[in-house]
Amino acid sequence: MPSPARNVADLVRASAHRGPQHVALVDVATRTSFTWSELDAAADAEARRLTAAGLRPGDRVVVRLPTGPEFCAAVFGVLRAGGVLVPAGPGQPERELGRLLADSGARLLVGDGGGADVDTLPAPALAPGEAGGEPFEAVTGGEDLAVLSYTSGTSGVPRGVMLSHRALLANVAQCAALRPAPVTAGDRVLLALPLFHVYGLGPGLFQVAGAGATAVLLERFDPDAALDAVREHRVTALAGVPPMYRALLTRPIEKLREDLATVRLFTSGAAPLPAAVQAAVRQAVGLPVYEGYGLTETGPVLTSTLVGGLPKPGSVGRPLPGVRVRLVDSDGRPLDVDEDEPGTGLVAAKGDNLFSGYWPDGAHGPDADGWFRTGDVGYLDEDGDLHLVDRAGDLIIVNGFNVYPHEVERVVGELDGVAEVAAVGVPDERTGEAVKVVLVLEEGAELTEERVREHCAQRLAKFKVPAVVEFAQVLPHSPTGKLARALLR
Numbered sequence: 001m002p003s004p005a006r007n008v009a010d011l012v013r014a015s016a017h018r019g020p021q022h023v024a025l026v027d028v029a030t031r032t033s034f035t036w037s038e039l040d041a042a043a044d045a046e047a048r049r050l051t052a053a054g055l056r057p058g059d060r061v062v063v064r065l066p067t068g069p070e071f072c073a074a075v076f077g078v079l080r081a082g083g084v085l086v087p088a089g090p091g092q093p094e095r096e097l098g099r100l101l102a103d104s105g106a107r108l109l110v111g112d113g114g115g116a117d118v119d120t121l122p123a124p125a126l127a128p129g130e131a132g133g134e135p136f137e138a139v140t141g142g143e144d145l146a147v148l149s150y151t152s153g154t155s156g157v158p159r160g161v162m163l164s165h166r167a168l169l170a171n172v173a174q175c176a177a178l179r180p181a182p183v184t185a186g187d188r189v190l191l192a193l194p195l196f197h198v199y200g201l202g203p204g205l206f207q208v209a210g211a212g213a214t215a216v217l218l219e220r221f222d223p224d225a226a227l228d229a230v231r232e233h234r235v236t237a238l239a240g241v242p243p244m245y246r247a248l249l250t251r252p253i254e255k256l257r258e259d260l261a262t263v264r265l266f267t268s269g270a271a272p273l274p275a276a277v278q279a280a281v282r283q284a285v286g287l288p289v290y291e292g293y294g295l296t297e298t299g300p301v302l303t304s305t306l307v308g309g310l311p312k313p314g315s316v317g318r319p320l321p322g323v324r325v326r327l328v329d330s331d332g333r334p335l336d337v338d339e340d341e342p343g344t345g346l347v348a349a350k351g352d353n354l355f356s357g358y359w360p361d362g363a364h365g366p367d368a369d370g371w372f373r374t375g376d377v378g379y380l381d382e383d384g385d386l387h388l389v390d391r392a393g394d395l396i397i398v399n400g401f402n403v404y405p406h407e408v409e410r411v412v413g414e415l416d417g418v419a420e421v422a423a424v425g426v427p428d429e430r431t432g433e434a435v436k437v438v439l440v441l442e443e444g445a446e447l448t449e450e451r452v453r454e455h456c457a458q459r460l461a462k463f464k465v466p467a468v469v470e471f472a473q474v475l476p477h478s479p480t481g482k483l484a485r486a487l488l489r
Contacts, residue, residue: 011206064109292316436468
């Protein structure tokens, strides 16, 4: 029996021991598949290739490849060789890539280097059925740095989040301890998320590796391509983000019911799932969407509605086994919990899944007692379920009064014809800040600024009513569907 995993790549080796011929990866685009034994051998080969290229333990390696088997082999090869994985989006602008390379001090890049001044290796060459050489034993693990993941930067300059092997393995185990388990060995999981993002990487790829399940890889999400892949490959679990579910719901209900018939579990994360979308999915296919919450800094999952076993509109559920969550004030002091009137505070978390601070010196990580303030504002209801109000940095302050964008968005979203809405604060000479909303309307819908303000005035305090109402074709999002509010300001 293999020993307990110390290096994230040990998950692949353990799955190869348990089920060598079980399919690990299915590439929808090329219609090729790889067993766990083949992926394990590919990771060994990649580790040898990187070592031959001069990689030393602790060196940062940027992997800039699209979602596919090559990306997976590169990731596990880097980790097995003792390198620090720095995931980068294949479509990332070269200027941003240059900043990432400079800040991380990367030694190598695997994939498209975009002309950057760094030693570059092409994508690993994979072929099903290739025999493996001598096993390459992992050279780092535990508290050693495994992944340097740059935050999306939707509200500022991206920062490198230092995730150890310990943190990532802990989160895989914490998720696996849920009942029902989000991923089991018999599952075929559709991964249409960007794997270079920590959500696609952790709850996606690493969770599949930990369970020895099968990942069905779709490079880009498209509702029709996703439905085809689910039907053809008999997908049983779908890890998604709210825009994916919105897109699926544009297809006829009969088609959704037929194509999604094999799915047992829908999960959503990265951004709040509107209650209307949650209800529409359940009405269409008879299954709920379980919502989770986390951050890059928390490895990433903190809470899930799977813990309580019941999706609750507006809630992101309870802490995973082994995770603690509490509400604190701006100085980090725990809030007194009043069961009759739950207080709103900053969400703080503690657990083995937390990061080791920000690159390069580990600054601003968990405090001496192991607690980390997330920057999110929320409250706990009588069942202990967490409800997020907003990011602390997205708070709008009008004449000294706090306005939470999510509250305004929920009210505007009640109007017929609103497909999506975002509220942000904009400078105002008289009140310091004012509320601005940007709406995307459903096709054929009509709505006026006056109607939006009138609706809000009947339901919100005067200082929360939007001073500026704009209409747009689309709203800007991060790769995982999170609103890029900074661009709207």
